[in-house]
Amino acid sequence: MIEENLGYHNFRIELPNGFEEVFTHFYFAENRSGEAITKTLLPSYQTILVFSFGEKPYLVSKHGTRLEVNKYLLLGPIKQAFEYTLPANTEILIVNFKDDAFYRIFGKVGVSEHLPIGPEDLVHGDYLGMLWYELSKMEDTHTRVNYVLKFSEPYLTNRNKIAAQLASVREQPLNPIKSVAYQNNQSERNMQLQHKKHFGYSAKEHIRYLRFLKAVVSIQSMASSTSKIDWLQIVADCGYYDQSQLIKDFKHYINLSPTQYLNFQQEICNPIS
Known part of the structure; x- marks a missing residue:
């Protein structure tokens, strides 16, 4: 658990066996400090479901658009960083979907076509509203997580064959599109x-x-072991053509230079940590 401010608590909840293809983890945060706390969330390329209990947290995009979380909010895939604020007496539980898991469970909605989605968008058949209602009656975070896991169980066996193949090769040093196209004669x-x-x-x-993401990990690792970052080494290790391309990616994803990111790490939530 991390306690950066008195009254502010946040922690990551790992998954039991059997759910590795559906979620990466759950994230909990609460603010009892008496003042609003603002963080920046790094892009994760995941779809997330935010459940809110207590006062309404809100998100601000890099274009200045503000979204309040009224009970719940679906967002994603998260392709760029955004700020979120937890007012005093706010509590959130975030579900992080893995790969195609969001489509498997909510495929009729359409990935990224109608997100974000809030309660007002699901007047009829508001299954997420019903899920929030059940969670709101529980006080223990792990009990809530177990309830969400139970809710997702019927969808564990419902996976598209091609999506599964694409997911299995996405982290490997080969072209996933070409490889899976060949396997399926498409x-x-x-x-x-x-x-x-x-x-x-x-x-x-x-x-x-x-x-x-590899550059972020390399910067964090190097910063923990030395007082000076070897930017040319970062460029070479992570497959960038030059330092300007590295800077361009950081500006694209989080609107900060690599040096600025290094200076503001404490205010940034990293989805891989």
Whole structure:
């Protein structure tokens, strides 16, 4: 558990066996400090479901758009950083969907087509509203997590074959589109459309994001062991052409330079940590 301010608590909740293909983790935070606390969330290329209990937290995009979380909010895939604020007496539980899991459970909605989604968007058949209501009656965070896991169980076996194949090779040093297209005797164009449909972004976007994420990890690792960052080493290790390309990616994802990110790490929530 991390306690940065008196009355502010946040922690990551790992998953039991059997749910690794559906979620990466759950995240809990509460603010009992008496004052509003603002953080920045790094892009994760995941779809997230935010449940709110108590006062309403709100999000602010880089364009200045403000969204209040009234009971719950679906967001994603998270492709760029945004700020979120927890007023005093706020409590949130965040569900982080993995790969195509959001599409598997809420596929009729359409990945990234109608997000964000709040309670006012689901007047009829508001299953998320009903889920929030049940969670709101519980006081223990782990009890809430177990309830969400039980809710998701019927969807564990409902996975598209091609989406599963794409997910299995996305982290490997090969072209997932070309590889899976060959396995299924389909065109690469059709496979690109399948990737976008099930994950909410293209394979090319994901490759770029993984390179950025590798740079973030490398910077954090180097910063913990030395007082000076070897930026040329970061560029070489992470597959960038030059330092300007590294800076461009940081500006694109979090609107900060690598140096600025290094200076503001404490205010940034990293989805991989």
